[in-house]
Amino acid sequence: MNTSTKHGLAAGDVGRPERPDWTIDQGWEHYTAEDHATWKTLFERQTKLLPGRACDEFVEGMRDLPIGPDQIPDFRRLNEVLMQRNGWQIVAVPGLVPDEVFFEHLANRRFPSGNFIRQPHELDYLEEPDVFHDVFGHVPMLMNPAIADFIQAYGQGGLRAQQLGYLPQLARVYWYTVEFGLLQQGDALRLYGAGIASSFTESQFCLESASPNRIRFELERVMRTHYRIDDFQESYFVIRDLDELLEFTQIDFEPLYQRAAQGTEHQPGDVLADDRVFARGDGSYHLAKRIN
Numbered sequence: 001m002n003t004s005t006k007h008g009l010a011a012g013d014v015g016r017p018e019r020p021d022w023t024i025d026q027g028w029e030h031y032t033a034e035d036h037a038t039w040k041t042l043f044e045r046q047t048k049l050l051p052g053r054a055c056d057e058f059v060e061g062m063r064d065l066p067i068g069p070d071q072i073p074d075f076r077r078l079n080e081v082l083m084q085r086n087g088w089q090i091v092a093v094p095g096l097v098p099d100e101v102f103f104e105h106l107a108n109r110r111f112p113s114g115n116f117i118r119q120p121h122e123l124d125y126l127e128e129p130d131v132f133h134d135v136f137g138h139v140p141m142l143m144n145p146a147i148a149d150f151i152q153a154y155g156q157g158g159l160r161a162q163q164l165g166y167l168p169q170l171a172r173v174y175w176y177t178v179e180f181g182l183l184q185q186g187d188a189l190r191l192y193g194a195g196i197a198s199s200f201t202e203s204q205f206c207l208e209s210a211s212p213n214r215i216r217f218e219l220e221r222v223m224r225t226h227y228r229i230d231d232f233q234e235s236y237f238v239i240r241d242l243d244e245l246l247e248f249t250q251i252d253f254e255p256l257y258q259r260a261a262q263g264t265e266h267q268p269g270d271v272l273a274d275d276r277v278f279a280r281g282d283g284s285y286h287l288a289k290r291i292n
Ligand SMILES: C[C@H](O)[C@H](O)[C@H]1CNc2nc(N)[nH]c(=O)c2N1
Pocket: 093, 095, 096, 097, 098, 099, 102, 112, 113, 114, 129, 171, 174
């Protein structure tokens, strides 16, 4: 089987996963020199940007992992470290997998990662998560105990939200935390979301541009808020620290889902009267009482 094709499927097998859980071999031996060179380009430009922008926990996770510029990481080696640290492992998948498959993996502390890498002409934009987004963006954070437990609980919560019929509300929580979350670190804001940690342009935009809103995270508010998949976020939501995520795992989401689904939905750029918004002055952020 040629596992280096984008979807990792053998000929004649198109559209059908080889295993019911959609996992495939990473096929590390099949990466080409060009694939490794793409990784190196992405790794080097992103590593320069992240000090002072990514939270300390991201930098520490990266430091402790066998992830470097020269090669696309081998999941077998990542798993030795991750498994020993907190029982998580990476499994290779051909791209986006169905929601229930995704949740089932997360609930069992398996993180599905695309095995393919983007093409040189799509360094800044791609539609499906590739190995750079999944490994560079997500895996350092998975080394952190709070994120490790939160993402497992999200998998369990996903299966429940599906049964209750509130998947859109739950997916927004994931989007505005694990993918695009900011947190407070001293007087500054830092990024911890993988979607911004792995993006050359958005890792700068989310912290330095005057244009997006940076709003104190509030669960029900986030559950009501649509997000953009085709452009920079218009709003980022800010948590106090990663332990705040653990508090969410203890909350029964069902009543929040019900209220969020009945109430008004918000567009990505909306700022509401009750929002607490971070404003920037003199290089540090402070929480404005209210901006409107
Ligand atoms: C709602 C859910 O979190 C989301 O849509 C899932 C679906 N399948 C996925 N599949 C992969 N490989 N990676 C992902 O991030 C997701 N996200």
